[in-house]
Amino acid sequence: xxxxxxxxxxxxxxxxxxxxxxxxxxxxxxxxxxxxxxxxxxxxxxxxxxxxxxxxxxxxxxxxxxxxxxxxxxxxxxxxxxxxxxxxxxxxxxxxxxxxxxxxxxxxxxxxxxxxxxxxxxxxxxxxxxxxxxxxxxxxxxxxxxxxxxxxxxxxxxxxxxxxxxxxxxxxxxxxxxxxxxxxxxxxxxxxxxxxxxxxxxxxxxxxxxxxxxxxxxxxxxxxxxxxxxxxxxxxxxxxxxxxxxxxxxxxxxxxxxxxxxxxxxxxxxxxxxxxxxxxxxxxxxxxxxxxxxxxxxxxxxxxxxxxxxxxxxxxxxxxxxxxxxxxxxxxxxxxxxxxxxxxxxxxxxxxxxxxxxxxxxxxxxxxxxxxxxx
Numbered sequence: 001x002x003x004x005x006x007x008x009x010x011x012x013x014x015x016x017x018x019x020x021x022x023x024x025x026x027x028x029x030x031x032x033x034x035x036x037x038x039x040x041x042x043x044x045x046x047x048x049x050x051x052x053x054x055x056x057x058x059x060x061x062x063x064x065x066x067x068x069x070x071x072x073x074x075x076x077x078x079x080x081x082x083x084x085x086x087x088x089x090x091x092x093x094x095x096x097x098x099x100x101x102x103x104x105x106x107x108x109x110x111x112x113x114x115x116x117x118x119x120x121x122x123x124x125x126x127x128x129x130x131x132x133x134x135x136x137x138x139x140x141x142x143x144x145x146x147x148x149x150x151x152x153x154x155x156x157x158x159x160x161x162x163x164x165x166x167x168x169x170x171x172x173x174x175x176x177x178x179x180x181x182x183x184x185x186x187x188x189x190x191x192x193x194x195x196x197x198x199x200x201x202x203x204x205x206x207x208x209x210x211x212x213x214x215x216x217x218x219x220x221x222x223x224x225x226x227x228x229x230x231x232x233x234x235x236x237x238x239x240x241x242x243x244x245x246x247x248x249x250x251x252x253x254x255x256x257x258x259x260x261x262x263x264x265x266x267x268x269x270x271x272x273x274x275x276x277x278x279x280x281x282x283x284x285x286x287x288x289x290x291x292x293x294x295x296x297x298x299x300x301x302x303x304x305x306x307x308x309x310x311x312x313x314x315x316x317x318x319x320x321x322x323x324x325x326x327x328x329x330x331x332x333x334x335x336x337x338x339x340x341x342x343x344x345x346x347x348x349x350x351x352x353x354x355x356x357x358x359x360x361x362x363x364x365x366x367x368x369x370x371x372x373x374x375x
Contacts, residue, residue, distance in 0.1 A: 001309045003235075003349045007242050008033035012124070014082035016067055016115060017089030018060065019044040019051040021196040022131070026086060026234050029342050031059045038080045040065055040073070041089055050195030054335050067111035074118040081124040084241050087115050088131045090163075094293060095200045097156030108159035109166060116170045116183075127182040127244035128175070129237055130167050134189045134226060134258060134299050136160040143261035143298040146187070146254040154293075164254065177252040182244025184251060188233040189226025189258030189299050192270075192319060194326020194337070202267060206274045206283075207327055215281035221268035224296040226258035229319035231345045232312040233257050239308045251307070258299035259312050273317065277324045313348050 013030055017023040018039025030037045038061035044051040051057070061080070065072045067089045077085075090108045091097060097104040112130060119125045137144040138151025138161075150165065152158035167185050175183045192203045202218075209216035236257035243251040265273075271283045304310040314322065322341055329337035 001239060001243055001307070003239065003309070004242065005033050005346060005350070007245075008035040008238070011035045011084060012080065012082045013037050013241075014077065014080055014085045015039045015060075016085075016087045017041050018056070018062065019049070020088065020092070021050060021193070021198060022191065022230060022234070023088045024050045024054065024056055024195065025193065025230050025338075026088065026237065027056055027060050028054060028338060029231075029234060029238070031056075032339060032342050032346075037061065038063065038076070038082065040067070040076050042066060046197035048197065048330065050197075050330070053195070053330055054338060066107075067114055068106050070114040070117065073114045074121055077118040077122040077125070081122065083124055083126050084245060085115070085119060085125055085128045086131070086237060086241065087112065087128065089115075090131075091156065091159070092133075093198060093200050094135070094154055094156045097154055097159065101155035104155045105159050105162070108156075109162045112163045112166050116166070116175065119181075120170075120174050126180065127241050127248065128184070129241050129244070130163065130183070130185045131237065132163050132167075132185050132187050133157070133160040134187050134256070134297055135294075136164050136187060140294045140297045143300045144256070145300045146256055146303055171252055177248040180248060182248030182252050184240055184244055185254045186233075186237055186240060187254060187256050187299070188236065189228055189264075189297070191228055191230040191233050192323050193230030194323050194330055202270060203274060203323065206271060206278065206280065210275075210278040210280040211331075216271060216275065216283045217286045218267055218271055218283050219286055220293060220295065221266065221271070221283070221285050222295070223267045223293065224264050224298070225267065225270075226264050226297060226299050227270060227316055227319075228257070228259055228312050229314040229322060231341065232314055232319075235313070235345070235349055236304055236308070236310045239304075239310050243308060255304050255308070256299040256301045257304055257310065258301050259316075261298050261300055264298055265316055270316070270320075273320045274324065277320060313345065 018027040019041040091104045135157040138149040150161040152161045171183045175181045
């Protein structure tokens, strides 16, 4: 499938969770592509909040509300009559799920039910992308494929697996592709990018440590994660939304978005890369890792590569450069960096010519040091 940015020109799109990190990036990108965007989300949190810093409320329509309120969700869809819906609203932190399991299940499961019920009552909607997580798999240690068993031993992971089951039920019974309504789930790996100030996430923790002049603390330096730049994941969502609109029968299924198996980095390696770029102190290990956090998570994105023409376009070294560039701009009160990064990414996606990756075994000295620290 070839990338067609013009598809989004004038397209009515609803983004739930548009005040969050990923949602703000997606809303800004859709606005940049000329879509008529409306968002539904709780007020932005964190300081500074990317949504506020970018003044996105002046660029896209914005409704403040909770996806757990079914009547509100239905009213917003009826009033806005979107053609495509991206459902990103949710509780997205593993440790927060352990602290607030009830709120996590309500938001991630009931919120998804409310959204799909509202879609049923909104004839204008032709395509829905429900964003879940790579953590929805029962056994995340291998390179997970979309057909692998779902599960989750902590509330966040289990709630995302449950959301996948909800989508499957609605796809079978109510929002059927044969009737011209595409419904898919997107399971992306860990994303990095400027503007994320969430608690219990690696890159925001590294940035905060640098700002406060203290060494960053890592819970699981040896853990492996399928890191990718936020624009890589969002490009997958955009391709999927367009594909669902064109051919719902073919594309109404689950999709992994992540780096190729074997190219993932450890927490320590990513922390070393950011510490060098930020001029921060060397990291320290806290020794207090949660037993519910998997030591290794990998995805197989072959389905997206083969059928959507998607792949990660930013090697992690470059993704780290873009991320630090954006954080510096954000903390200096600048906003042009985000649109500039989106434009650069779009040009790369048009030609789909990723920068050549380093050969296996050709780690930099920085990377070798990080790997040695993990044992």
